[in-house]
Amino acid sequence: MVPRTNILGxxxxxxxxxSLPAYVASGGFLALRKALTLQPEEIVxxxxxxxxxxxxxxxxxxxxxxxxxxxxxxxxxxxxxxxDESEPGTFKDRYxxxxxxxxxxxxxxxxxxxxxxNRGFLYVRGEYPLAYKRLAHAVAESRxxxxxxLNLWNTEFCFDxxxxxxAGAYVCGEETALFESxxxxxxxxxxxxxxxxxxxxxxxxxxxxxxxxLANVPDIVLNGGQWYRTLGPLTNPGPKLYxxxxxxxxxGVYEATMDLTLQELIYELxxxxxxxxxxxxxxxxxxxxxxxxxxxxxxxxxFDTLRTxxxxxxSGAVMVxxxxxxxxxxxxxxxxxxxxxxxxxCFPCQLGTQRQAEIVTRxxxxxxxxxxxxxxxxxGLTMRDASICGLGQMASSALLSAxxxxxxxxxxxxx
Amino acid sequence: MTExxxxxxxxxxxxxPAGTTILEAARQVGRDIPTxxxxxxxxxxxxxxxxxxxxxxxxxxxxxxxxxxREDTVIHTRSERVDRSRKVILEMLASASDVSEAPxxxxxxxxxxADLSRFADGEKRTYDIVDDNPFYIRDYNKxxxxxxxxxxxxxxxxxxxxxxxxxxxxHSHITTFFDQPLPESVCVFCGNCVGVCPTxxxxxxxxxxxxxxxxxxxxRAQTKKPRRH
Numbered sequence: 001m002v003p004r005t006n007i008l009g010x011x012x013x014x015x016x017x018x019s020l021p022a023y024v025a026s027g028g029f030l031a032l033r034k035a036l037t038l039q040p041e042e043i044v045x046x047x048x049x050x051x052x053x054x055x056x057x058x059x060x061x062x063x064x065x066x067x068x069x070x071x072x073x074x075x076x077x078x079x080x081x082x083x084d085e086s087e088p089g090t091f092k093d094r095y096x097x098x099x100x101x102x103x104x105x106x107x108x109x110x111x112x113x114x115x116x117x118n119r120g121f122l123y124v125r126g127e128y129p130l131a132y133k134r135l136a137h138a139v140a141e142s143r144x145x146x147x148x149x150l151n152l153w154n155t156e157f158c159f160d161x162x163x164x165x166x167a168g169a170y171v172c173g174e175e176t177a178l179f180e181s182x183x184x185x186x187x188x189x190x191x192x193x194x195x196x197x198x199x200x201x202x203x204x205x206x207x208x209x210x211x212x213x214l215a216n217v218p219d220i221v222l223n224g225g226q227w228y229r230t231l232g233p234l235t236n237p238g239p240k241l242y243x244x245x246x247x248x249x250x251x252g253v254y255e256a257t258m259d260l261t262l263q264e265l266i267y268e269l270x271x272x273x274x275x276x277x278x279x280x281x282x283x284x285x286x287x288x289x290x291x292x293x294x295x296x297x298x299x300x301x302x303f304d305t306l307r308t309x310x311x312x313x314x315s316g317a318v319m320v321x322x323x324x325x326x327x328x329x330x331x332x333x334x335x336x337x338x339x340x341x342x343x344x345x346c347f348p349c350q351l352g353t354q355r356q357a358e359i360v361t362r363x364x365x366x367x368x369x370x371x372x373x374x375x376x377x378x379x380g381l382t383m384r385d386a387s388i389c390g391l392g393q394m395a396s397s398a399l400l401s402a403x404x405x406x407x408x409x410x411x412x413x414x415x
Numbered sequence: 416m417t418e419x420x421x422x423x424x425x426x427x428x429x430x431x432p433a434g435t436t437i438l439e440a441a442r443q444v445g446r447d448i449p450t451x452x453x454x455x456x457x458x459x460x461x462x463x464x465x466x467x468x469x470x471x472x473x474x475x476x477x478x479x480x481x482x483x484x485r486e487d488t489v490i491h492t493r494s495e496r497v498d499r500s501r502k503v504i505l506e507m508l509a510s511a512s513d514v515s516e517a518p519x520x521x522x523x524x525x526x527x528x529a530d531l532s533r534f535a536d537g538e539k540r541t542y543d544i545v546d547d548n549p550f551y552i553r554d555y556n557k558x559x560x561x562x563x564x565x566x567x568x569x570x571x572x573x574x575x576x577x578x579x580x581x582x583x584x585x586h587s588h589i590t591t592f593f594d595q596p597l598p599e600s601v602c603v604f605c606g607n608c609v610g611v612c613p614t615x616x617x618x619x620x621x622x623x624x625x626x627x628x629x630x631x632x633x634x635r636a637q638t639k640k641p642r643r644h
Contacts, residue, residue: 191481193479226543339584339585342585344580344582344583344584345462345589347463347507347559350560351504351510351511351585353584354537354538355507355534355537358537375534378502381496382499382504385476385500386467386476386500386504387475388464
């Protein structure tokens with residue numbers, strides 16, 4: 001049985017995403033209303049009990065973040081929704097933003113109440129014009145109808161949301177670069193520590209969550225953390241969105257619990273490989289992800305299960321490559337992407353993404369030099385170990401995984 | 416009385432006041448850690464990563480200049496990961512910029528067995544020398560993007576904000592607002608940027624002219640203060 005769920009996407013494609021009445025009629029804002037009858041600590045407790053894992057890619061416990069920001073005494077505090085979805089092959093946040101924008105508004109309000117914030121910032125990827133339009137409409141409608149603003153439901157709680165649009169930099173999805181961007185500076189990551197929970201946006205305690213993470217919140221508030229933990233594996237509970245692209249018959253976003261296997265996702269949900277071809281490789285987690293081989297398709301797509309085989313779930317992007325694909329060309333595109341997107345702040349990434357892309361481009365053209373394998377490994381490990389942020393740390397991930405998974409490079413004695 | 420924190424650096428127990436960086440703590444026990452972007456008078460930016468050290472249990476290396484010692488951490492200023500990172504950063508730097516007048520980089524290359532011609536096939540960052548004022552020249556072929564000049568021009572010293580970083584990734588570069596010539600920018604020619612530049616990318620013009628073989632009359636003619644009109 002494929003463990004499909006219909007929780008995160010229950011409204012997507014079913015109701016008019018521009019209609020507040022339709023959202024309310026389908027149970028919208030019930031969770032916020034319930035939340036305001038609870039103590040903020042109780043909500044944080046439910047998120048902890050749910051064992052909600054952040055869906056942005058780093059797989060950090062959402063509950064820990066919420067509890068940490070809740071504990072901070074500095075004021076003001078902020079909540080930020082990271083909707084700068086830019087990982088290649090990832091379009092699951094877009095599915096939620098375009099299909100159920102009011103849900104994000106509601107979830108941000110709940111998170112603000114829980115941690116003690118009164119202001120939210122929604123940072124939307126610049127290349128998502130429809131998502132921006134629908135979010136702007138959802139925020140305006142919610143404000144007009146009294147779901148945002150002063151003293152919601154005659155409580156002490158006040159909350160409003162400002163929307164920011166990104167200007168096209170992948171690195172601005174990194175939380176501290178995102179803060180810099182909102183503050184009007186170059187989109188470059190900050191050194192951590194200090195972490196956003198203590199020194200985030202404008203230097204204040206900040207709760208920053210990915211769109212999909214927040215989308216889980218209303219149902220946790222309504223049904224409780226214990227209910228949530230019953231969905232899927234105990235260690236990786238809850239519904240997960242998978243963005244499937246590449247050589248499958250039905251690419252798209254699929255929702256399931258994290259006991260879903262790659263085999264089931266590709267063959268049962270996405271309809272298998274067209275044209276009678278076979279899987280050559282699957283890139284899981286986007287450009288910052290890792291390659292899996294066709295004999296590894298029985299792995300469950302959970303954060304921990306993938307880690308045990310040296311892979312990452314990352315953003316939940318699944319790119320399927322059939323046997324017609326030139327893997328070197330894929331690697332050329334992936335390394336070119338990081339060369340283009342490196343912000344240039346730290347030396348390992350600024351220089352490493354450039355040299356990595358140059359060497360891979362040459363190799364993709366069939367021009368191999370002695371020492372290429374050692375050079376790429378050295379550059380890759382240096383970026384992984386010494387870069388400031390996740391961009392540089394993961395910029396060699398796909399390449400190094402391709403080396404270990406497939407014998408791509410010729411040995412020195414074959415040159 | 417300030418609180419003391421204890422850590423182990425290369426096998427030696429060290430006790431330092433809370434807030435001490437790993438770099439300072441290591442130097443107190445005679446373990447020197449290489450630095451490039453770090454400068455005593457400037458905020459540690461942790462950009463060059465040459466001072467990366469390994470903390471047991473940490474996922475990545477950390478910059479010693481910008482990381483405060485935490486209680487009971489076990490720190491290694493040399494390890495396989497540390498040495499590889501330093502070596503490769505030096506090799507990549509030398510392939511991108513002209514480091515011939517950066518004595519620190521040349522000395523570290525010896526220590527870490529860096530092959531400075533390893534990535535010689537790669538694209539070099541080449542620029543025309545900017546000679547637009549009587550006080551100093553800007554030779555960005557020698558710039559390693561340590562960012563010290565921008566810090567000195569900004570909130571660390573001068574609060575003038577004439578210099579900034581433009582571009583992105585490998586093609587980041589230091590420039591003025593909209594690439595204006597310096598005399599047209601807000602620059603007050605305080606010279607702090609020249610003072611903190613570690614690679615001679617920013618050089619006093621008289622010195623530069625002397626190196627070019629100019630005689631005193633030529634130097635005097637070219638470095639006169641501009642007349643007010």
